[in-house]
Amino acid sequence: RKEVEQDPGPFNVPEGATVAFNCTYSNSASQSFFWYRQDCRKEPKLLMSVYSSGNEDGRFTAQLNRASQYISLLIRDSKLSDSATYLCVVLSGTYKYIFGTGTRLKVLA
Amino acid sequence: DAGVIQSPRHEVTEMGQEVTLRCKPISGHNSLFWYRQTMMRGLELLIYFNNNVPIDDSGMPEDRFSAKMPNASFSTLKIQPSEPRDSAVYFCASSFVQGNQPQHFGDGTRLSIL
Numbered sequence: 145r146k147e148v149e150q151d152p153g154p155f156n157v158p159e160g161a162t163v164a165f166n167c168t169y170s171n172s173a174s175q176s177f178f179w180y181r182q183d184c185r186k187e188p189k190l191l192m193s194v195y196s197s198g199n200e201d202g203r204f205t206a207q208l209n210r211a212s213q214y215i216s217l218l219i220r221d222s223k224l225s226d227s228a229t230y231l232c233v234v235l236s237g238t239y240k241y242i243f244g245t246g247t248r249l250k251v252l253a
Numbered sequence: 254d255a256g257v258i259q260s261p262r263h264e265v266t267e268m269g270q271e272v273t274l275r276c277k278p279i280s281g282h283n284s285l286f287w288y289r290q291t292m293m294r295g296l297e298l299l300i301y302f303n304n305n306v307p308i309d310d311s312g313m314p315e316d317r318f319s320a321k322m323p324n325a326s327f328s329t330l331k332i333q334p335s336e337p338r339d340s341a342v343y344f345c346a347s348s349f350v351q352g353n354q355p356q357h358f359g360d361g362t363r364l365s366i367l
Contacts, residue, residue, distance in 0.1 A: 176353035187344055187358040188296070231296075239284060239303065239350050243296045 145170055148234050150244035158252050161222050165247045167232030168214045176235035177208055177215045181228040182246065188231055191217075222251045255279070257359035259345050265365045271333040274362045277326055278347030286356065287320055287330050288344040296344075302328065303350060335366045 150167045157163045169177075177194035192199065194206040194215050205218040215234075219226055232244035258277040266272060278285045287299040300310045302322045310320070317336070322328040332339055342363050346356040 176355075178355045185342075185363075187361050190355050190357065193355055233355070235353055239301055239308065241286070241298075241348075241356055245295050 147171060147236065147242045148232055148244040150230075150232050150247045152245060152247060154248035154250050156250045156252055157222055159222060159224060161251075162218065162220045163222055163249065164216055164218045165230055165232075165249075166214050166216050167234075167244050167247075168212075169232075169234045169236075169242070170213070171234070171236045171242075172210075172213060174234045174236050177206075178233040178235075179204075179206055179215075179217050180231040180233055182231055183228050188243075191230070219249075222249075224251050224253060227251045257345055257347050257357055259343075259359035259362055261362060262360060263363045263365075265367065266335060267367050268336050269334045270366075271331065272335045272339075272364065272366075274330040274343050274345075274364070276328045276330070276345030276359060278328070278345070279357055280326070282347035282349050282357075283325075284348050284350040285322060285328050286346045286348075287328070288346065289341045290344060290361075291341045299330070337366045340364055340366050 147170050179191040180188040181191045182188045194208050198207045203220045207216045229246040229248050231246045234242045260275045285302045290296045299312045300320045301308050305322045320330045342361045344361045346358045348354050348356040
């Protein structure tokens with residue numbers, strides 16, 4: 145089993161739709177979690193950290209479920225500019241940032 | 254504040270040549286990471302430095318790859334001799350590891366070995 149697993153997609157959604165991605169992790173001792181977005185041929189950029197109580201940043205909401213060992217990302221009112229690959233990252237131990245393979249999102253006009 | 258700075262942005266060279274990639278981490282960060290990304294293998298961690306000391310180099314493919322961090326503001330990744338299979342995008346990232354902070358990535362170096 146991979147340490148961090150994501151559905152590769154692609155998720156094709158119309159503009160204005162709400163879309164959610166999940167990411168599961170295997171190490172129950174993991175303490176920190178992040179979502180990054182990566183555009184084609186660009187570097188991964190931090191989208192948001194994921195806090196235990198869940199957190200929101202504009203149209204984006206992140207949740208953590210420790211019991212089931214997954215994190216989620218919800219995007220409301222999706223825009224064309226949200227089209228990208230979304231990477232789930234789990235910090236396992238002091239420095240091991242474990243990256244998922246990413247979920248591709250395409251927002252269609 | 255400036256982000257992670259990498260150079261060059263693009264490098265095209267012939268196999269057998271030496272390639273040197275450079276990285277300047279974010280000031281105040283105590284950890285630096287070199288990654289390689291390809292379509293086939295995704296994002297792979299090559300080496301991790303903490304306070305300028307290499308802590309984990311288990312991801313370095315082979316002896317042709319070497320990395321140094323002579324001070325807190327500079328690191329290099331060297332490939333000698335280069336091979337076509339080294340073609341990839343190489344990212345440098347930095348973070349402040351204590352406190353479980355996220356990583357911040359540079360723009361990457363797109364390397365093509367002919």
